Amino acid sequence: DQQVKQNSPSLSVQEGRISILNCDYTNSMFDYFLWYKKYPAEGPTFLISISSIKDKNEDGRFTVFLNKSAKHLSLHIVPSQPGDSAVYFCAASRGDKLIFGTGTRLQVFP
Amino acid sequence: EAGVVQSPRYKIIEKKQPVAFWCNPISGHNTLYWYLQNLGQGPELLIRYENEEAVDDSQLPKDRFSAERLKGVDSTLKIQPAELGDSAVYLCASSLGFFQTQYFGPGTRLLVL
Secondary structure: OOOEEOOOOEEEEEOOOOEEEEEEEOOOOOOEEEEEEEOOOOOOEEEEEEEOOOOEEEEOOEEEEEEOOOOEEEEEEOOOOHHHOEEEEEEEEOOOOEEEOOOEEEEEEO | OOOOEEEOOEEEEOOOOOEEEEEEOOOOOOEEEEEEEOOOOOOEEEEEEEOOEEEEOOOOOOOOEEEEOHHHOOEEEEEOOOOHHHOEEEEEEEEOOOOOOOEEOOOEEEEEO
16 A cells, blocks of 8 residues: 555656655655655765654755645746756655655656 | 675576675675565565675575675676576665665676576
């Protein structure tokens, strides 16, 4: 049973536009959510996180939104840059371990 | 500051052979994790260490997988014997402590023929 779902395997966005990556979860006990970014042949790199007591967290061009009633979170990248092209994983924690989604491949083209 | 180091980066073996992966975490990080990542999937936790102690190994297939973290620093993950389905990327991560941000190494890509 996939507790963290990223239903879009890929996303293509033009440089300068907004990229929106989505993630849904099923376990209401998750209390912390994270986004990781992964380049080919590298390990995932922490990007941004949000606690379940908040609904928004911003860091530069990256903003994560959490909608607990819908069990949905999203990552917004504005403006998108070619260097943002990577696979993005959302992850959720219930205190003992991280549960990762399957990832969304973002391609930012000029 | 050096990141998490893993070796080898790539390994090709025949089924039924043994294989071992090595991980050196970021200096000072007490918590170490081994993850398995299958193609098209997210990482899945195999085992978590707090210093030398394996505190969560519930997802480690103990019939063929073993791990150790002697002296609470480096760690090795072993598979014996390897099966075709073990072909995947094995990721090591470390953090200052539990609930802290995890930093991942580049992974070892294993191909079992």
